[in-house]
Amino acid sequence: MTEPAQRLIGKTGKTANALELRDLSVAYRVGGRNRAVLRNLNLSIGQGEAYGLVGESGCGKSTVALSVVRYLPRNGSITGGAIALDGQDVMKLDAEALRRARAESVSMVYQDPGKALNPSIRIGRQLTEIFELAGISGQAAEDRTIAMLNRVRISDPASVMQRYPHQLSGGMQQRVAIAMALANDPSMLILDEPTTGLDATVEAEVLDLIAQLRQELSASILFISHNLAVIANMCDRVGVLYAGMLVEEGPTDAVFNDPRHPYTVALLRCLPRGGQRKDQGRLDTIPGFLPGIGADIKGCAFADRCALATERCRTEPPPLYDLADDRGRRLSRCHYHEQAQSLPRATPYNVALPSRQAASPAVLRVEGLNKTYGSHGHLLRAVKDISVSLRPGETLGLVGESGSGKTTFARLLLGLVPPDEGGMIELEGKALAPRLESRSDEQVKAMQIVFQNPDSALNRSHSIRHLISRALKRLAGLSGAALEARLNDLVRSVRLTERHLAVKPRQLSGGLKQRVAIARAFAGDPRIVVCDEPTSALDVSVQAAILNLLADLQSKEDVSYIFISHDLGVVRYLSDRIAVLYLGRIMELGPSEDVFAGPHHPYTEALLSAVPKLDQAETARIRLDGEIPSATNPPSGCVFHTRCPRKIGPVCETQEPPLNEAEPGHSIRCHILYAELARLQNKVVQPEPA
Amino acid sequence: MVFLGGQVLPGNVGRAILGPFADQRAVDALNHSLGVDRPLLTQYGSWIWNFVQGDMGTSYIFRSPVAPFVIDALGNSMKLAAVAFVLVVPIGIFGGVIAALNLNRPLDRIISLGGLSVTVLPEFVTGIILILIFGVWLRWLPISAAWPRDAGFFTQLYYLILPSLPLFLVLFGYIARMARSGMIEALDSDYTRTAVLKGLPWRTVIWRHVLRNALLPTITVIATQTGYLIGGLVVIETLFRYQGIGSLIFTAARGKDFPVLEAGILTIGIVYAVATLAADFLYSVLNPRIRLGTDQ
Amino acid sequence: MSATDSSATIPAPAPNDANRRGPLAEVFFSLLRSGTFLTGLAIVMFWVACALFGEHFAPYDPLADDIINALAPPSAEHWFGTDQIGRDVFSRVIVGSRDILTVAPLATLLATIAGTALGLFTGYFRGIVDDIISRILEAFMAIPVVIVALLAIVALGTSKTTVIVVIGLSFAPIIARTVRAAVLAERQLDYVAAAQLRHESALHTMFVEILPNVIPPILVETTVRLGYAIFAVATLSFMGFGIQPPSPDWGLSISSNYGMIGGGFWWTVLFDAIAIASLVIGVNLAADGVHGAFND
């Protein structure tokens, strides 16, 4: 499938690359100064090729995309180089020619489809206007629109055409956006994080759709993502962008399996892969930060963060070395590319294994917890009948898609929202009052939280010192010298330094802020810390460091975690047991390894197969269709029956299955018997390891 | 509320009208004949009941029914307000749209800063300056709004130009500013990017995709300006000696003529409520998100 | 073409110049770079200087009448002419800023304090109390300031204090609305939940956690309100409900002289009008600068 990259520019239409960037430089004007974002970027995408662009947040990926369509932000400008689409120089086009190019040859899809569609125009109209541009109008345009919507697998397109964007789910909106992008049969399709922010099962569907459309259509694709696994599954070639420069490029499998640049090597090591778990070793991390925009880069842009860096790296900018091998053209911008894989780890691998007492009594017991919200006259059952328990030093992972009730459950535990009458929360054997105000100080400090978004969780008016000391004062009851001493300990244990104490949160990076939040949560020696997606706003390199920190703190303090995440790899790394939630119900609950290894609940099975993986070749995939139903109007019987690929019959629609304990400690909410699930999923039921 | 305003005013109504030197018996008699010595709630109930039947009570000062005054005055004020509104809404929106389309260029600066400057000037100040220029020096326009008897539509309009201008100026800056920021937000939005990248001509992008979303908030805001407009009318009608609801209230307040004051203010309240309702209605008609709700 | 990439993220946070300064310092520096703000400030400072030291450089006593020279047009002797009883208009204009520059800022201060307190409480506690108070405030805001003032002044009589209280209390709901909106937004943020998870008191959460974060919108709203307070004081004085004779206040002067502009005595009102205009525009330019600095 991979074509040899064609380096011929400006020749006849046939041989020209679909997209060719030559020495492209782009700058944003900030504070009266032009700051470089893209630096002499060279990149070419062959006809029909899918090219992936990966890199950390802020490395300039979107800027590449916006330059190609000449739609940079107001303060952005192309300061040098050339962009050619099908051999045509985009920068020389006048307004009308540019409009025609956009209408005929290049399309773009971006993140957040909800914003990309015009809120006050019907879907149908937003599509027909594209056909009208091409001179097709009236009924013909409508027919083409219906055909296009069918093509992106939207059922009942006629009714969808009558709707407004807000009446569609996120996945549907993104399909419509893709339909709009493909309506003019472009030769170049740019996808900028098209599935970021969508739920795992929805993301899988959209990715499948894009893969299928690639077969049907001739478009070349520039696929931008921060998610290496997505790129691995979607693209022929991949380029790794760092500080606005390409640092490595090559065929996808070659780059991901045999990286030749220390940055790529390090990125790949940050991901919890192949079922790695916290007791098997720490993830690797990348120290330091991406250079800010406009940074003055002398030698290698990665030198500050690279363990292989030498004096030469700091002074002599490495060129893009050509490492052509039999698998296709490879490029690496590293003086020592042949040693890249010997990059020393930034974080040691070994861990002190916690001594786990098996039979200690539960620190937390939850029995029959429910939460119903009233919303516009409907009842929304955010959490339904959840019972779990947590042992000291244990991590319970909660996974589920949006609306599954993860965060609500966390807030119920903490007392931030009161549960419905009847449920029970017990902390160290004593019942907890439903409301935070009625809990004792002891109880409050025993259970703390690390929120998803540190910008929201840390008061931006206060210094880091104030934030942590206040927690120590209120939660640990310390003051004076004792407080100072403990403050220093705490700060060191989350790997911050004295230097960070004087500043305000906004002066710290996302990862550092999250460390402050963790320090604050640990101020009162909590028994339980709820972690609500603590790494979802962070880049993978930073995520790894935070996960390591949480694992270290746990083995040191013997604290229990309730760890919420939609990222299965992350949950698997940290959790001892896992609860899979769907529409407020626990669908499956069991030891982490059992839940992952199966036999699992049909929903878990689908969820696992939806996640794009770096290492595995595509196995037979299970795809869910249909939307995640609304919690205000959940399906009758088994709430999963509308999407369940293993549905056995009417019983699923009428009778809600109980959460059956299939093996000791492993429960599944499904009418299918455990042994039958095992057979269907080709799993051998193993006796529980002692 | 308005009614209570009238009730907590100093001590008692009779005393207020007759002044501090009147004989107490005279005050009592007047109070009784006006009905103000009955319990507050009874008074309030009967007042509201009468009001909805079109009987707004009797003026303390003129000793004649209030309703005709109020209705006449309201009609006059509406004419004045209508002239200002009809001019300012399209021109203000146009100014804001043009400013946004020329963002940070000289034209934008002129419209924005000019709009800001005129919008903050008290009406009597612009009124005085305009009277001096157009009425006294150039003698193009009459300096009083009181048109001759039997004046036709165009003559009335002619007399209303000058009084409506200060209102126009205040509203112009306000509306232009709203329209401008709505436009900027819409121009910067992802859906506008989508429209441009579809290859639609710039005109189509603006007319079909930008304007409607940009002007929605402006429309609501325009209706909330009814409240302001009424305050402005009090001043303008006084300055131009125009028999509107504003000057009626002003005179009533000076003369402590509470039935007129109450009726006038309640009328304003109703006008305000109707205008707000109309704005809400318009907004929901134009905004599918409210009209249709989310059906998932 | 214009667009902003809304998907763009904040750059990776290697500390740079902009980050080294605190947010308030940054606002301060950007104010110093704002032409709008500096122009506005210069105008306002000019009038403040006149209010403080006006007597010393006014050529005449602003209150001294001189009937023989009444209504003299501008001349070398009387730059701005004289009024009906021969007082020097130039001197009166210079000293005339004093009352308005006392009353308006005090009213704004009152409004800011009352509005901030109300907004903090309603926004923090939400629920029924908030609903009720908000409804009342909304109803209150529907009535134009001029009319509230009219009623209050009829009830309480005219004095500077009344004017301050009336304007302060009429503006308080507007500031309360801004503060409440900001507080509601803050309340959603997790740091408030974090404070609850430390069992902090409501007062601590309101004043130590939330208040510092809503200072910027309060400051912006306060400067804008100051402009409107000047607007309102001038208007009330013009209507005879504000500052009382014999003060050389501008609105008051216009009110006592505008009856004669038909006779061509333009100098008795024009300079006062221009003075009001310049002060109001000055304050609003400065307010616009502050708004811009906080919203960069």
Ligand SMILES: Nc1ncnc2c1ncn2[C@@H]1O[C@H](COP(=O)(O)OP(=O)(O)OP(=O)(O)O)[C@@H](O)[C@H]1O
């Ligand atoms: N309009 C702008 N003005 C100034 N700086 C900007 C602007 N837009 C983007 N930047 C900065 O330019 C750099 C590159 O931005 P860009 O959006 O291209 O990155 P990205 O790789 O797409 O990041 P992400 O993964 O977060 O989407 C970032 O540091 C970003 O903060």
Ligand code: SF4
């Ligand atoms: S050139 Fe040097 S600093 Fe840069 S990546 Fe290679 S080894 Fe590291």
Ligand code: SF4
């Ligand atoms: S009960 Fe039926 S619908 Fe539900 S998960 Fe099991 S098989 Fe699927």
Ligand SMILES: [Mg+2]
């Ligand atoms: Mg991006």
